[in-house]
Amino acid sequence: MARAADARAAAAAVHEPSGDIRWFEPRPGPIEKATDLGSVQVLKHENLFLLTDQFGDIHADSRGLGLYLGDTRILSCLGLRVGGARPVLLQGSVGGNFRGTIHLTNPSIDRNPGAKMGVGDSLASRKLGITRDRLLADDALQERLQVVNHAEVEEPVTVDIELAADDADIFEVRGYPRPERGRLLPIAVEGGRVTFRYDGLDGVRRASHIVFTEQPTEVAPGPVTDRPWLSGWIQLRWTFTLAPGEERSIGWTVWSTTGRPTESANGLFPDPPLLTADDGSVAYHAWTRGTTAVQTDHELFNLTLTRGLNDLRLLVNDGPNEGERYVAAGVPWFATLFGRDSIISALQVLAFRPQLAIDTLDVLAARQATEVDDERDAEPGKILHELRTGEMAATHELPFRPYYGSVDSTPLWLILLGATYDWTGDRSLVDRLWPNALAALEWIDKWGDRDGDGFVEYGRRSPTGLLNQGWKDSHDAIRDRDGRQVEPPIALAEVQGYVYDAKSRLARLARLRGETNLAERLEADAAQLRERFEAAFWLEDRGYYAMALDAGKRVADGIGSNAGQCLWSGIVSPARARMVGDRLLGPDLFSGWGIRTYATGQLGYNPIGYHTGAVWPHDTSLIAAGLKRYGLHDEANRLVGSVFEAAQRFPEFRLPELFCGFDRETSPLPVPYPVACSPQAWAAAAPFLFLQTMLGLQPHADRSELELFRPNLPDWLGKVTLTNVRVGEAAVDLLFHRWRGTTSAEVLRKVGDISVTIRL
Numbered sequence: 037m038a039r040a041a042d043a044r045a046a047a048a049a050v051h052e053p054s055g056d057i058r059w060f061e062p063r064p065g066p067i068e069k070a071t072d073l074g075s076v077q078v079l080k081h082e083n084l085f086l087l088t089d090q091f092g093d094i095h096a097d098s099r100g101l102g103l104y105l106g107d108t109r110i111l112s113c114l115g116l117r118v119g120g121a122r123p124v125l126l127q128g129s130v131g132g133n134f135r136g137t138i139h140l141t142n143p144s145i146d147r148n149p150g151a152k153m154g155v156g157d158s159l160a161s162r163k164l165g166i167t168r169d170r171l172l173a174d175d176a177l178q179e180r181l182q183v184v185n186h187a188e189v190e191e192p193v194t195v196d197i198e199l200a201a202d203d204a205d206i207f208e209v210r211g212y213p214r215p216e217r218g219r220l221l222p223i224a225v226e227g228g229r230v231t232f233r234y235d236g237l238d239g240v241r242r243a244s245h246i247v248f249t250e251q252p253t254e255v256a257p258g259p260v261t262d263r264p265w266l267s268g269w270i271q272l273r274w275t276f277t278l279a280p281g282e283e284r285s286i287g288w289t290v291w292s293t294t295g296r297p298t299e300s301a302n303g304l305f306p307d308p309p310l311l312t313a314d315d316g317s318v319a320y321h322a323w324t325r326g327t328t329a330v331q332t333d334h335e336l337f338n339l340t341l342t343r344g345l346n347d348l349r350l351l352v353n354d355g356p357n358e359g360e361r362y363v364a365a366g367v368p369w370f371a372t373l374f375g376r377d378s379i380i381s382a383l384q385v386l387a388f389r390p391q392l393a394i395d396t397l398d399v400l401a402a403r404q405a406t407e408v409d410d411e412r413d414a415e416p417g418k419i420l421h422e423l424r425t426g427e428m429a430a431t432h433e434l435p436f437r438p439y440y441g442s443v444d445s446t447p448l449w450l451i452l453l454g455a456t457y458d459w460t461g462d463r464s465l466v467d468r469l470w471p472n473a474l475a476a477l478e479w480i481d482k483w484g485d486r487d488g489d490g491f492v493e494y495g496r497r498s499p500t501g502l503l504n505q506g507w508k509d510s511h512d513a514i515r516d517r518d519g520r521q522v523e524p525p526i527a528l529a530e531v532q533g534y535v536y537d538a539k540s541r542l543a544r545l546a547r548l549r550g551e552t553n554l555a556e557r558l559e560a561d562a563a564q565l566r567e568r569f570e571a572a573f574w575l576e577d578r579g580y581y582a583m584a585l586d587a588g589k590r591v592a593d594g595i596g597s598n599a600g601q602c603l604w605s606g607i608v609s610p611a612r613a614r615m616v617g618d619r620l621l622g623p624d625l626f627s628g629w630g631i632r633t634y635a636t637g638q639l640g641y642n643p644i645g646y647h648t649g650a651v652w653p654h655d656t657s658l659i660a661a662g663l664k665r666y667g668l669h670d671e672a673n674r675l676v677g678s679v680f681e682a683a684q685r686f687p688e689f690r691l692p693e694l695f696c697g698f699d700r701e702t703s704p705l706p707v708p709y710p711v712a713c714s715p716q717a718w719a720a721a722a723p724f725l726f727l728q729t730m731l732g733l734q735p736h737a738d739r740s741e742l743e744l745f746r747p748n749l750p751d752w753l754g755k756v757t758l759t760n761v762r763v764g765e766a767a768v769d770l771l772f773h774r775w776r777g778t779t780s781a782e783v784l785r786k787v788g789d790i791s792v793t794i795r796l
Contacts, residue, residue: 057304060257060270062220062232067204069099069211076101078367078715080350081134081172081316087368090128092116092138092168096200100209100368103177103290107372107426109209110244110292111177113200113269116168118142118183120194123166132688133350134173134316140166163187165283173315176291176308183285185278192277195286198258200269201232201244205426207434210369214433223270227251229305230270238430241297247308249287250274323349328388329759330727334752337680340689340723347690347720348385348392355399356425362399363392366693366713373423373438375400375445376507377717379452380654384721386452386459387728387735390762393456394465400449401472405440405479410497413441413505417479419449421505441502443484443494446476447534454541457548461737461764466545473542477558480535486525490568491585492535495525506531507655508596508633512640513647514584515594519639522592527585529598532569533605536562540606548738566607579615581608595635597625597655603662613666620659621671628700629682630656631675636697643697643707650709652694653679654718657725664729664745673750676726682706683723691719731756731772731781732795737764744794747781749774757784766790 079086087101088094094101096113103111116123124143129136144161165184170177185191208214221233228248235241252272276284289308323345330341351364353372364370365377378400382393403423405414412435413421421442429437453473457466466473484492494505503511506528514522543558573581575591581599582591600620602608608616620626624635627643630651634641643649656679663672678700683691685705693716696707730753732745742763749756749772756772766788773780783792 056226058225058255060223060225062223062269063258064202064220067202067208069209077129077136077138079129079132079134079136079170079172080367080371081319082175083353083371084172084175084177085367085371086170086172086177088114090138091123091125091140092129092170093122096198102204102209104206104368104371105175105292107206107424107429108242108292109204109206110201110242111199111246111290112202112204113198114290115196115198116181117196117198118164118166118193120196124161133320133346135169135171135313137170138168140168142166160187163191164193171311171313171316173311173313174309176289176311178287178289178311180285180287182283183278184283185280188280190277190279192275193284195274197272197288198270199230199232199246199272200258201234203232203234203236203242203244203427205428206369207424207426207428212428212434214428218427224304225255225270226305230272231304232269235297236427236430238427239297240294240427240430242427243293243295244290245293245306245308246288246290247305248272249285320346320349323352326389326391327385328761330388331757331759332753333755336684336689337723337753340680340683340691341727343683343689344691344720344723347715348381348717350715351717351720356423357402360399360402361395363396363717366716366719368713369711370713370716372425373399373420375420375422376442376448379419379445379448380658381717381721383448383452383455384654384657384718384725386455387733387761388724390456390459393452394460394462397449397453397456397465397469400445401469403438404472404475409440411435411500412437412439413497413501415440415479415483417446417475417477418442418483419445419476421445421502435498435500439501441494441496441505443492443505443528444507444531444534446479446484447492447531447538450476450538450542451534454538454545457545457737459735459737459763461740463548466548470545470549473545477539477542480538484535489589490565491527491572492531493525493527493585495587508598508647510646510648512645513633514592515634515638515640515648516586516591517593517595517638519594521640522584522586525587526592529569529573529581529583530601530605532565532573533602533607536565536569536607537605539565566609569607570609570612574612578619579612580619581616594638594640595619595624597631597633597659600631600659600662601655603666604658605662606665608662608666610666613668617663617666617668617671620663621674623699626675626678627651627697628678629695629706630679631659632697636699644709645697646694646709649697650694651682651697651706652719653682653691653722657718657722657729661725661729664732667746669746669748672729673748676730677750677752679722679726686714690714691722692716693719727756731758731770733761734795735763740764740766740789741791741793742768744781744792746796747772747779747794749779763790764788768792 077088094114102109123140126139141162142164167182170179218236224231228251230246232244253275254273353364365374378396382396405418418440420438422436423438424436428434486493539558539562543555546555582593583596583598584592634648641649660672660675692712692714694709732747734743754774758770769785771782
């Protein structure tokens with residue numbers, strides 16, 4: 037903390053302009069809409085994240101690449117040329133997370149193309165070693181470019197860097213139209229310092245600062261084209277000569293500041309923050325130490341778990357208020373607080389890192405709605421859907437400040453509260469958040485049940501709100517068997533399950549607090565909801581549950597993955613669980629890589645559809661946990677294995693937000709979805725819920741017990757060791773071992789009062 041404070045103090049120090057400032061007029065153009073980002077290098081630390089191509093460049097026609105701080109792109113172009121040519125890529129970013137290294141070399145460069153053959157002056161390919169090292173820390177990017185001469189003779193070298201900053205709101209980058217935007221001010225350059233400035237419509241001046249370790253030889257406007265926004269606005273050049281074996285480094289730091297618009301030059305060139313890699317290293321070490329350690333005899337599964345754990349740390353954001361922390365939903369489009377995503381991610385890793393659940397409960401409780409606001413779909417007691425802090429949210433061009441258009445974040449918050457108590461036994465947490473829990477329960481009964489029929493429905497209050505407000509929130513996600521899209525108000529099947537689970541868990545907490553009348557009412561509510569659910573949602577002719585009920589209480593009887601999450605919540609009748617499990621693992625829903633959101637053979641099915649045929653790892657992880665809950669152990673393991681095999685086919689074993697639903701028999705590799713977030717929180721957390729499912733971990737901190745519900749390792753996994761599983765104030769180390777088709781469990785170490793029991 038002292039180092040960060042020192043860095044902020046350094047950033048506050050102002051470099052006084054010498055008066056020799058060069059000014060360059062910006063060349064603004066339309067913000068290019070992001071489509072397919074392609075193969076992207078991602079670095080992130082806290083609220084700063086960097087998206088570049090494989091070469092490390094942010095090229096201005098990239099349609100989404102850039103350096104972002106929160107919801108604002110603070111650098112929209114950072115292009116490197118050596119000898120007037122783009123370097124040749126040898127290896128992409130090595131390291132990842134908050135720092136990385138890219139190795140490049142030069143192509144063959146003809147310096148005198150007009151000379152006679154055999155006489156021209158040229159630099160042979162692969163004679164220059166070019167390395168880009170970058171580090172994110174303290175809301176700043178630090179990069180060091182190193183050029184080494186491997187030629188046998190002295191070589192002149194020219195390095196060009198193209199820069200631009202548009203201060204675009206991330207929603208502009210995503211393609212949201214704006215009738216107008218703020219004003220880009222002249223670019224200031226003095227020596228090795230560059231400042232871009234933008235006066236937003238929200239009355240805030242945003243400035244992007246770049247400081248180089250040495251002054252460039254030349255500074256000029258970027259090249260003029262018929263589409264000027266596709267080029268950098270300024271170009272800096274360094275020219276030097278390298279002897280054989282000699283190296284040269286140029287470094288730069290990029291960061292941003294905000295303030296009130298002013299005509300004064302004071303503050304134009306602040307000094308850069310002092311960055312150190314220790315910042316990120318310490319954070320990651322602390323994250324790992326605070327998480328239950330997992331070791332298996334399958335190295336690729338170990339790598340998948342490690343990748344997921346590191347991605348979750350990568351996605352940690354600092355909250356708007358001091359001391360708040362949460363896991364952002366995903367990079368690049370959802371690098372902010374989402375109620376549903378944050379809650380489900382915390383649930384998935386609760387057995388391994390309960391602190392994440394506590395942080396999530398607190399940050400969402402602090403923003404629980406207290407009044408009706410139609411524009412933001414807010415109602416008293418509701419847990420938010422999405423929080424944005426950029427210019428467009430501040431000017432009310434977007435409702436996300438925060439926005440509450442989520443029908444499921446409120447019951448999911450209650451589920452997380454109950455599950456966190458099961459693991460931690462923290463009575464003070466329950467007591468502290470009890471007023472929020474009561475407000476959430478009141479929202480379910482008063483506002484969530486819009487027509488008093490006992491089901492929770494959604495319908496947006498504003499035409500700018502989300503049309504669909506469950507986790508499948510694309511406009512075409514909810515359909516009947518003929519492919520027709522269902523109109524709200526809509527009662528989703530899985531949401532009724534969430535409410536059932538929430539009330540069941542809150543009944544137990546109410547008894548803990550001695551509120552017997554409330555506990556009995558909630559138990560009765562849950563039981564009645566289960567009966568109503570079976571009567572209204574079961575499709576006798578299909579042996580499966582409908583996706584939803586429409587505004588007229590007609591069933592939206594398209595076949596989707598929704599019923600699988602009903603298994604997870606426990607609302608499904610035990611007598612029907614086997615039929616649901618068999619249908620989920622049938623060829624129309626199970627792709628071989630995971631569960632499709634929408635079954636094949638139906639009008640509207642699309643393997644590239646966001647919620648109409650694609651596979652989401654988090655959805656499959658919840659379904660696997662649901663199968664386990666009803667004793668379908670082998671079926672659960674089959675899903676675990678399918679998604680793990682998919683993870684092995686993605687770069688760095690990183691599960692994306694979703695991938696296409698093509699059948700494994702015809703697609704030997706999982707097909708990437710073109711604009712999936714990667715990394716993404718509940719995809720990164722999915723392997724941990726898969727592991728908990730296989731091992732059958734069920735905590736009872738209130739009675740100092742960890743129950744193992746029929747641990748069942750699949751045939752590809754022979755041994756699992758868990759170190760420091762925390763249940764209440766106690767901790768235990770466990771060894772699971774598969775031998776001749778059965779799985780045994782052994783307690784290796786116990787700290788504190790805890791019993792471990794196995795239920796077969």
